[in-house]
Amino acid sequence: MLTEAQTLFRPSAEKRRILLVEDEPINQEILRAYLEDSYEILVAPSGAEALELLHAQYETLSLILLDLNLPDIHGLELLRRIKEDSRSSRLSVIVMTADSEAEVDSLTLGAIDFIPKPYPQQKVVLARIMRTIELSEDRDTLSHTERDHLTGLYNRDFFYRYVIQLDAHHKDLPTDAVVLDVNHFHTINERYGKRYGDELLRRLAGWMLSRLEREGGIACRSKADTFLVYWPHREDYDALLEELSEYLDADMGSKGHVRLRMGVYADADKSLDAERRFDRAKLAADTVKESASNAVGRYDRSLHEAELLSEQLIESFPDAIRRREFQVYYQPKFNVRPDSPVLHSAEALVRWKHPALGMVSPGVFIPLFEKSGLIQTLDQYVWAEAAAQIRRWKESFGVTLPVSVNVSRVDLFDPLLKEKLRGIVEDNGLGFGELLLEITESAYAEDSRQLVEAVRQLRALGFRIEMDDFGSGYSSLSMLSALPIDILKLDIRFIRSAFAEHRDTRLLDTVVRLAGAYALPVVAEGVETAEQVAALRAAGCRFVQGYYFSRPLPAGEFERFIEERIRQEASFQND
Ligand code: C2E
Ligand code: CA
Ligand code: CA
Numbered sequence: 001m002l003t004e005a006q007t008l009f010r011p012s013a014e015k016r017r018i019l020l021v022e023d024e025p026i027n028q029e030i031l032r033a034y035l036e037d038s039y040e041i042l043v044a045p046s047g048a049e050a051l052e053l054l055h056a057q058y059e060t061l062s063l064i065l066l067d068l069n070l071p072d073i074h075g076l077e078l079l080r081r082i083k084e085d086s087r088s089s090r091l092s093v094i095v096m097t098a099d100s101e102a103e104v105d106s107l108t109l110g111a112i113d114f115i116p117k118p119y120p121q122q123k124v125v126l127a128r129i130m131r132t133i134e135l136s137e138d139r140d141t142l143s144h145t146e147r148d149h150l151t152g153l154y155n156r157d158f159f160y161r162y163v164i165q166l167d168a169h170h171k172d173l174p175t176d177a178v179v180l181d182v183n184h185f186h187t188i189n190e191r192y193g194k195r196y197g198d199e200l201l202r203r204l205a206g207w208m209l210s211r212l213e214r215e216g217g218i219a220c221r222s223k224a225d226t227f228l229v230y231w232p233h234r235e236d237y238d239a240l241l242e243e244l245s246e247y248l249d250a251d252m253g254s255k256g257h258v259r260l261r262m263g264v265y266a267d268a269d270k271s272l273d274a275e276r277r278f279d280r281a282k283l284a285a286d287t288v289k290e291s292a293s294n295a296v297g298r299y300d301r302s303l304h305e306a307e308l309l310s311e312q313l314i315e316s317f318p319d320a321i322r323r324r325e326f327q328v329y330y331q332p333k334f335n336v337r338p339d340s341p342v343l344h345s346a347e348a349l350v351r352w353k354h355p356a357l358g359m360v361s362p363g364v365f366i367p368l369f370e371k372s373g374l375i376q377t378l379d380q381y382v383w384a385e386a387a388a389q390i391r392r393w394k395e396s397f398g399v400t401l402p403v404s405v406n407v408s409r410v411d412l413f414d415p416l417l418k419e420k421l422r423g424i425v426e427d428n429g430l431g432f433g434e435l436l437l438e439i440t441e442s443a444y445a446e447d448s449r450q451l452v453e454a455v456r457q458l459r460a461l462g463f464r465i466e467m468d469d470f471g472s473g474y475s476s477l478s479m480l481s482a483l484p485i486d487i488l489k490l491d492i493r494f495i496r497s498a499f500a501e502h503r504d505t506r507l508l509d510t511v512v513r514l515a516g517a518y519a520l521p522v523v524a525e526g527v528e529t530a531e532q533v534a535a536l537r538a539a540g541c542r543f544v545q546g547y548y549f550s551r552p553l554p555a556g557e558f559e560r561f562i563e564e565r566i567r568q569e570a571s572f573q574n575d
Contacts, residue, residue: 009216016062047073060168083110151205159220174233183259185225265299329552348386404436409443432462492526
């Protein structure tokens with residue numbers, strides 16, 4: 001059973017709130033009696049109290065009724081302050097005064113109407129107030145459209161404003177912040193057309209709206225295929241998602257199944273910003289991103305701890321860079337064509353020796369830094385370290401060992417990227433062929449044009465590009481010929497599934513052969529066993545990286561591989 005509070009949990013059901021700034025009890029009483037049935041009245045008997053209330057509640061107010069005779073400051077001064085503060089300036093103010101002279105001043109300062117003192121009849125006062133509120137709401141609606149054109153749901157700005165209003169009226173009602181997402185919506189769009197995609201979103205929104213109609217709550221479309229819902233706490237999200245999914249599938253016809261993903265931050269903490277509450281719901285939704293069926297992720301204790309850790313890592317980043325807590329490790333890549341494999345190059349992988357947390361894995365902080373924009377600073381640090389290392393090895397061993405560094409998607413949007421990399425290479429007296437760039441496959445998949453152009457320019461400069469993580473699910477083999485790459489690096493998962501319980505290397509063989517047809521050398525990563533090396537070599541894969549040869553090592557330890565290669569070469573010459 002739904003409670004009354006739940007069925008009423010929508011903005012249109014609430015009484016509008018009016019702030020009455022008035023010090024005389026008798027006037028307070030009269031206006032209260034006039035207005036109480038239609039409006040909720042907050043009373044401030046002084047200018048100071050009015051400002052305080054405004055500060056805390058400005059988003060929930062619909063109107064201010066202002067007496068000009070206040071005990072502390074003049075009403076006109078208060079009016080000026082209200083109109084000066086960008087948070088309260090949109091609020092309509094009706095001035096109440098017996099002094100007709102003051103009317104002009106009030107108008108100039110931005111008051112919208114007057115109510116003379118002594119007060120006129122109740123219905124006159126009510127009519128003025130109602131008209132003023134209507135006008136100001138129309139004005140709000142005109143200046144930003146409240147609703148999303150496609151779906152008829154609120155747009156994001158209004159949605160957040162209403163969340164705050166609802167909170168003000170239902171302080172103690174437990175509420176949930178929910179994010180709803182269509183998995184792989186872009187694929188649906190690509191495959192069946194934008195019109196079909198739009199129709200799907202409209203149907204989804206229609207279903208949502210009818211639920212909200214019955215059960216209370218509000219929703220918005222925050223991005224293409226992401227919806228936010230704010231409503232009274234409930235438990236039945238799994239069932240809800242199934243129901244919605246069946247509803248959508250019924251209309252898909254032969255087009256198959258729409259997969260949905262939901263993130264729930266249940267009984268959300270109302271002391272947090274609304275945005276922050278929905279960020280948590282989004283975090284929860286991301287935990288079920290890879291799920292093959294409809295899935296609900298919940299914001300729980302472990303996510304909360306992860307969130308705290310993220311904050312801690314982001315906060316300690318500037319110090320970490322300054323104190324050189326990041327260290328670059330090197331993992332060898334071997335050429336497995338010759339009978340005994342030969343060291344070919346290395347990949348630079350960053351490590352963080354955090355003073356409080358110990359060794360932190362890049363798997364934890366890289367995605368975090370990619371989101372928060374810190375990755376560029378870190379990557380440049382790693383590139384410079386790696387380049388300096390190549391130079392030192394050149395000096396001490398007299399050989400060049402090319403090192404590949406990871407370049408994030410975010411880096412590719414940096415207009416200065418080319419110049420930064422050029423600077424690093426030139427400062428260390430290296431050739432462009434000595435510092436290889438690994439760019440993850442997924443970078444090519446999204447809005448690729450700009451990124452592909454950035455990569456093209458790097459290549460034109462002389463850099464060689466490895467496509468990292470190939471096979472992790474974004475690009476197709478047919479794209480390979482069109483992309484600016486020099487080396488194909490098979491994703492670790494690719495190798496894993498080929499050598500899983502039922503060994504099946506057919507796909508692997510095909511990919512390596514195809515890469516050969518495009519004259520692309522292949523690196524396999526995550527290679528752990530001799531069996532894997534043998535199979536890869538048989539398939540025609542030239543380079544292998546993985547624990548089979550070595551884990552990533554600090555530069556000093558890595559040197560044994562260089563020394564070994566020098567010995568190999570010497571004995572080859574002696575033969
Ligand atoms: P990645 O570029 O795909 O790097 C390969 C990861 O697989 C490394 O993890 C490596 O230690 C691990 N690995 C290598 N061989 C094996 C193996 O045989 N078995 C298994 N199970 N794992 C193996 P790591 O060092 O933890 O790095 C994780 C990811 O973090 C990297 O994946 C890369 O995406 C990112 N990353 C690391 N360093 C940097 C960096 O300096 N900049 C950027 N942007 N990303 C980096
Ligand atoms: Ca890599
Ligand atoms: Ca990789």
